[in-house]
Amino acid sequence: MGQVIVSLAAMFASLTLFIAGTSLLTTVVAVELGVDGLSTLQVGLVLGCHSVGFVIGSLFATRLVRRVGQVRSFAAFAAVACSASLIHPLFFDGALWAVLRVLVGFCAAGLIMVLESWISGRATHATRGALLGIYQVVFFFAAALGQYLVSLGETDDYPIYTIVAILIVMSLVPLALTRSEAPAPDTADRLRFRQLYALSPSGLLGGIAGGALVAGFSTLAPVYASDIGMSLAEVSRYMAFAVLATMAIQWPIGRLSDHFDRRLTVAAISTIATLAGIAAAVVGAHDLRVLYVATAPLFGLAACLYPISLSMINDNMDRGDPISASAGLLLAYGVGTCIGPVAGAVFMQGLGPAGLFVFLAGVFALYSLFVFWRGFTTPSVPVADQSRFVTIVAANTSPAILELDPRHELYMETPHIFDELHAGPAPGVEPAESPTKADGPGV
Numbered sequence: 001m002g003q004v005i006v007s008l009a010a011m012f013a014s015l016t017l018f019i020a021g022t023s024l025l026t027t028v029v030a031v032e033l034g035v036d037g038l039s040t041l042q043v044g045l046v047l048g049c050h051s052v053g054f055v056i057g058s059l060f061a062t063r064l065v066r067r068v069g070q071v072r073s074f075a076a077f078a079a080v081a082c083s084a085s086l087i088h089p090l091f092f093d094g095a096l097w098a099v100l101r102v103l104v105g106f107c108a109a110g111l112i113m114v115l116e117s118w119i120s121g122r123a124t125h126a127t128r129g130a131l132l133g134i135y136q137v138v139f140f141f142a143a144a145l146g147q148y149l150v151s152l153g154e155t156d157d158y159p160i161y162t163i164v165a166i167l168i169v170m171s172l173v174p175l176a177l178t179r180s181e182a183p184a185p186d187t188a189d190r191l192r193f194r195q196l197y198a199l200s201p202s203g204l205l206g207g208i209a210g211g212a213l214v215a216g217f218s219t220l221a222p223v224y225a226s227d228i229g230m231s232l233a234e235v236s237r238y239m240a241f242a243v244l245a246t247m248a249i250q251w252p253i254g255r256l257s258d259h260f261d262r263r264l265t266v267a268a269i270s271t272i273a274t275l276a277g278i279a280a281a282v283v284g285a286h287d288l289r290v291l292y293v294a295t296a297p298l299f300g301l302a303a304c305l306y307p308i309s310l311s312m313i314n315d316n317m318d319r320g321d322p323i324s325a326s327a328g329l330l331l332a333y334g335v336g337t338c339i340g341p342v343a344g345a346v347f348m349q350g351l352g353p354a355g356l357f358v359f360l361a362g363v364f365a366l367y368s369l370f371v372f373w374r375g376f377t378t379p380s381v382p383v384a385d386q387s388r389f390v391t392i393v394a395a396n397t398s399p400a401i402l403e404l405d406p407r408h409e410l411y412m413e414t415p416h417i418f419d420e421l422h423a424g425p426a427p428g429v430e431p432a433e434s435p436t437k438a439d440g441p442g443v
Contacts, residue, residue: 010174011118012134016142017174018078018115021167022108023146025085026050027222027239028164029097031232032155034223038094044345047219049098051211051337053105058334061110071176074114078172081107085164089157111171118175140247147240151233191328196313199325202263202371203312207329209367210305211336213360216344217242217299220356227353228285241292242299249300250307257308262315263375266308270368273301277361281354298360305367306333315381 026047033043065073084100084107119131146167153160196204221242225235257265276294284291306329313325347355347362 008119008131010178011115012138013174014171015112015115015135015138016145017167017171018108018111019139019142020146020149021085021164021171022081022104023143023243024149024167025088025104025161025164026219027147027150027235028155028160029088029101030219030222031150031226031235032088032092033094033097034226035155036092040223040345040349041342042094042345043223044220044341044343044348046094046098046101047345048215048338048341049101050105050108050219051215051334051341053102053107054109055105055331055334055338056102057106057109058113058331061106061113065110065114070114070118074111074175075172077107077110077114078168081111082165082169085161085168089161092156115175136247136250140243144240144243144247147236147243150236150239155232190331191324193328193332196325196328196332199316200309200312202266202374203309203316203329204332205367205370206266206305206309206312207332208336208339209363210302210309211333211338212340212343213302213305213336213363214299214340215337216340216356216359216363217302219341220344220348221295221299224348224353224356238292238295242295245296246300246303249296250304253301253304254307257311261375261380262308262312263371263380266305266312267368267371267375269297269301269304270364270371273298274361274364274368276301277357277364281357281361284357285353294357298357302360302364 030043030047033046034040038046061073061077064076067073068076081104084103087100088097116135119135149163150160152163191199193204196207218239222235222239225238230238253265253269276296276298280291280294280298284294310326310329313329344356344359347359349355351358
């Protein structure tokens, strides 16, 4: 295990530098847009372009990587992302910045895919879970580091964007110098949304809601903090706190969902997050202690929705290809990340800065009501039959990292769960029952 970690040290160093750079850029751009005269809706549209670019990149960047190789494609993605970050302070134009956000998002998808496929390609059945855990810690540490770096310069000044460019381009150095052989990237198949809905309606909608909540907060919270009078240093500390709180909350929530009915767990945490969102909306602007206390469960539980939703889908799979299901849910999460910044900005434009937390509380409340309704109308998977919860970061990740999920070994020896949906029933054969462990539709 130690030799594997040492051999991947360069990959984790590149990951740290790149995530820190893009995390820093996101907050800097959000704050600068918020103070430069654009309407809140325009700010949301520009910020949401990063998610659009990331989703497009996750779908199509594999072709470039296969054509020119891992290291060359990584260098190309890093060069474009570095250049895009340096263009920001040269020309302040909302439309141009939207294009730059798409470019950075596309390149981020390609860069992350290269790093994650490299890491997953070195994993074995024995080391898979440990590598996934290390990946989570590195990811959260890098994201928090990027937030702390926000206070190093003014958002309308060139030096802070230079720091972003340095971090992104330096992420190329460890990868370029490694002697480790690059694995060929795989093209991930994805289940369609209707197939995921057949497995678990709560899981599919939880993935979309999780993406909307995480992206809505991470992109618009700096705007909110700036609007209520926080200095740049205070914005930096607040966003770093939110990231670290998320890392701390993931493990206990996961263990809780392993020991209780998963739908009940997700409905309960959504209710708690709804109350936290209401508290932040009403009091947060006037009392920073309340804002911090409310942010921890609000953002932390939002980040828990994707791994819990993935667990609910795994709970209802007794055969088939779980990686395709995971990749499909990751795409649903990506759709949510495109929606969250725009929808949150609409609420902020109509209700003021507190509208962000009204939006977050509203999404949590609607999802909680849906899950409670499903719990009353359909049977649950028994707790004894639930799969083990595995923490997986969904933000800025590609399907390559899903191969590290140790639960996938449980299903890989059986036929694809949805072959019959593509081929249809054979003549004279009755249609099969819904492919879930529970009697009836998925949870």
